[in-house]
Amino acid sequence: MMPGATLSLTAVHHAQLQTHLFPGDGEEAAAVLVCSRVPGKRLRLLVRDVVLVAHEACRKRTEHSLTWPATFIEQAIDLGERESLSLVLLHSHPSGYRDFSRTDDDSDRAIMPCIFQAFGDLHGSAVMTPDGTVFARLYTHQGDQIPVDLVSVASADLHFWWWKERHRGAKRPMAFTSQMTSDLSRLTACVIGLSGTGSPMAEQACRLGFGRVIAIDHDRVEIKNLNRIINTTLADAQAKRPKVAVFAERAKLYREEPFFEAVEANVMTRSAVLAAAQSDVLFCCVDTHRGRMIADRLAAAFLLPLFDVGVAIPTRQTEDGLAIAEVTGRIDYVYPGGSSLGDRGVYTPATLQAEALAETDPQAHRERVKAGYIEGSPEQAPSVITLNMRAASACMMEFIARAFPYRQVSNAGYARTRFMLAEGFEEATAEGEFIAKRSGLLAAGAAEPLLGLPFLGLEENTR
Incomplete structure (x- = not known):
């Protein structure tokens, strides 16, 4: 219940x-x-x-x-x-x-x-x-x-x-047990972004047994991303169906009772923010700096734990042409009052401003973002589903480790985890290694303007 x-x-x-x-x-x-x-x-x-x-x-x-x-x-x-x-x-x-x-x-x-x-x-x-x-x-x-x-x-x-x-009392269920599933059945997960890393993240949230799953995305299925968005089909791409609608159609087959809420909206809108505010935990799977900034503010204003995931494939120039330098994934865990994604440099004022300016040429901006998997390559349909699923799984495991602790060391040492597959290396950064700035948004709740952003105070906006 x-x-x-x-x-x-x-x-x-x-x-x-x-x-x-x-x-x-x-x-x-x-x-x-x-x-x-x-x-x-x-x-x-x-x-x-x-x-x-x-x-x-x-x-x-x-x-x-x-x-x-x-x-x-x-x-x-x-x-x-x-x-x-x-x-x-x-x-x-x-x-x-x-x-x-x-x-x-x-x-x-x-x-x-x-x-x-x-x-x-x-x-x-x-x-x-x-x-x-x-x-x-x-x-x-x-x-x-x-x-x-x-x-x-x-x-x-x-x-x-x-x-x-x-x-x-304070005793918590053991991880990976039916009692963990029972506890999850009373929690609401919000997945922001339902594309490369977001679709496997939402899939895990549904299969693990979260009582309610909210997914937020404004984009539509295209041919070029069929190889990395699970549950999508050629027919979905040809009809340019909303990603959240496609996922919702499949998710409703998982259980007898309705539990999945599809929010077809940009996370930069009031409707998306209000939907995310109804959750107990945030999973941020977007590929924009401003999307991550909104997730950061959501976590602070509504006292929500936030798990942010990102992947990258940097390249290097060789005598034979372009080659893979590394295959990496990053998972950041943010809690209200701790260091934020902004404090950690995941986004900066400069990157936020650059994205805002890119709105003058929206098509170029979309293409630049969507081609961002492989740096230096114009690849429009990168074969990255394996990397996305690896990163999404690591992100969900971070949630489980904190809600139902199974590590033999303190979770405080894992504010950020990074894996580098080419090098075969994984590292963790402790919360204490980041400098947290005081946020005036902590527990702001329903205070207007929402999230301290005047444009979210409008009844409708089209960002």
Whole structure:
């Protein structure tokens, strides 16, 4: 069953809260989460700010109860009232009790009406246990209670804490098992770009058992890319059918219930961004710098883990003509608050500007991008499906390694992985080797302009 309500935190906020809520004295502590929302039909809260309740300000702190002054809630109201954000009152259970107690229920009944009287239409409460697990519930203005089905934190590892499995704590299913499939059945994957690397990426997402798969692409099938886009046929190319429509037609045969959403739109449009915002994990498989910039902003604004994949075949000039210098693939994993694709130089202001200028000659731009597999060669139908599938598989394995850890070393050492097939070499770059710049978009959610980009504020655009 797909989650009806979710709450997401950055790794920094989660670590800050765990340190504050468990100071080592075995007594409860508290904080207030100020949360934005994801636009669209999905009820998803994003922790934007945290108000820590000073331990010494509490009138009473014991292992099972806590009394703290309303001034900290007032601080949170000041932060959230202008944008009508949501407040979630968080406290610790040092004993490890994995449910709301009667004391918690009584406290919510007394405090929630006061918060609603101040502002807003959705607030809640949450508990953290010593292992870092968080579970939560929300309240409407009418007093209806909504369990938060999923609390997520993206760091070097991906943490998904399910309301119905809160008693299992931080223990995660073993990778490659039916229990992993069960967890995936409640998550939504978004694949941006459904071409060379995107089609095998979407295929894996469908076959692995993601409960919902969203695919975004505005392009159409052509004869020259039949040799690298799986599930496409000659008839599809002759009819110039949309890539997402072709994939959706095949995907619906995989399961009895509908699960695949085809979004025929450029990722640079509002409709595409709003669709991607409904996901739990992003897979970026585009071949443009601006597409990757949008994916970067999506990850920050909606607190989503992002996996970006790219391939290249650089060439060298020899006495006999052009020859392969290397056959490479790159997978970058980005989490909100860590280093971005921009921080890592995957795209730069110069490359973004060059692409924008290329719009004056769109046809030349499209040809330049599509011919980019083999550098220095005008090959229009490169035989790269094996390379694409190798890279797409490595990208999906990075997701599995973080959501259902199987590595014998820390995932923090694999912010970027690169393989070089000609040289027979693979390397990894740790998150700490990149310099992360602070993003003003973190947990921006539905704030306009969307993703901080004015052109996405338009109801319709044709980029």
